[in-house]
Structure formats: C-alpha cells, structure tokens
Amino acid sequence: MNYHIVDMSTYYRKRTYERFAKGPKCSISMTSQMDISQLREWCRERNEKINIAILYLVSRAINARPDYRMFYDFKKDEVRCYDRVNPTHYVFDPKTETCHTVNTPYDPDYAAFYKRALRDTEDAKKSDYAEPAEKPDYFNASVMPWVSYGSFSIELPDGYLYFNPNVNWGRFFEKDGKVFLPLTIRLNHAIADGYLVSKFFLLFEEGLQNLVAKKPIRSLANT
Secondary structure: OOEEEOOOOOOOOHHHHHHHHHOOOOEEEEEEEEEOHHHHHHHHHHOOOHHHHHHHHHHHHHHOOHHHHEEEEOOOOEEEEEOOOEEEEEEEEOOOOEEEEEEOOOOOOHHHHHHHHHHHHHHHHHOOOOOOOOOOOEEEEEEEOOOOOOOOOOOOOHHHOOOOOEEEEEOOEEEOOEEEEEEEEEEEOOOOOHHHHHHHHHHHHHHHHHHHHOOOOOOOOOO
16 A cells, blocks of 8 residues: 655646535536457457456556546545555345455556456455445445446545545447447546546457457466
C-alpha cells in the first residue's frame, strides 16, 4: 500500500479539484461499446476465460495514470495517490443469487495476473458470502453477464469525495460481424473530467491491441 500525499498547491488539476471538492460534488459516468472481436478469438485460441482478460485490461488501464489511483482520506482531509491499485471483483452464486467478493492484487504481467485471478475466483466459489471491505488501494470491477446495455449509471454519495473508480461491463453483443462489450466507468468529477474518462477507454483499447499482438506462450486454463 505505497502511496504519496498529493500536494494540492502544485496539483495540475488544482482549480477543477477545488471547484468540485468544495462546491457541487458530482461524478462522471460514461459507457462505450468496445470492439472485443480480437480479444474473444485470442481467448478462445488459448482456452482462457475472457472476463479475466477483461479484468486485466481494466486493471491495466486504471493503473496507467495517477488520476485513477487517487483516494480521499476524509479523516485526515488528505488526497493520496497509490503506486498501484487492485481490482475487487465478484463471483455470482446462482443458488443464493448473491455475489462473493474477490480481491486480486494487480500484476502488470498478464500470465501472472490471470493465474492469480483464476485461483482467487475458484476459491471464492467455495467460500461463504462476505461483505466487500473498503480498501483505499482497491477499485470495484463488476461484470453483469445477463444483459447488454447502452448506458449504465451507479450513484454514490459524494459527501466525502469517493474517488475509487467503479467499472462495470455487461453481456457481449454482435453487430456487423463484430463483437462488442458495453463498458462503463464512474469517476468523481473532482479528480476527473471528460478527457480522463474518455482516456480510460483509449487505454483499455491500447492494452487490448498490445495483448492480442503477442504470440501466445501457452494456455493458462489448466495451470
């Protein structure tokens, strides 16, 4: 949990931060239909779970910029920027219709992250339901595989400036021979604007292209 305290006197978004931290507190939520045709084929060839690959790409994008790794400690009235943030994701239990919480440390190495996330997911299926713990160096990543959607919004009380990103994605859909993923991110307006929200999707796409361009080393499905 390494971090540094942001010096607000030199923070490059100081004016915008002060406006939305001290004035009207609000969030920004955006959904984009991401072309994951290549990613689905890549995962099929490797016999790997595509949702773990998506979780990796989301985590990579979130960790790519300090803006997405911010946390506000309301007890100390300080803004922190963590060196690395990790995904809290969920496993749905169809018997109880509840979700099991999974905390997986982010690793920039795809193979290492995939193996850890797969193990954490399988372990969570065997455990009892647990309420997700609030961790300053974690962000929420949730898949809703039952339906696709054109827009999605999650409302959070921003009275104490909740900066941790919330990322959601839904069911894939096909159009014109391509496969699309509805992907949504929610960020606090004090630390993000339209550019930074849009940049998340560009980073996700960049990561996807870099990942599928690599020659498959070996399948991780049974390791």
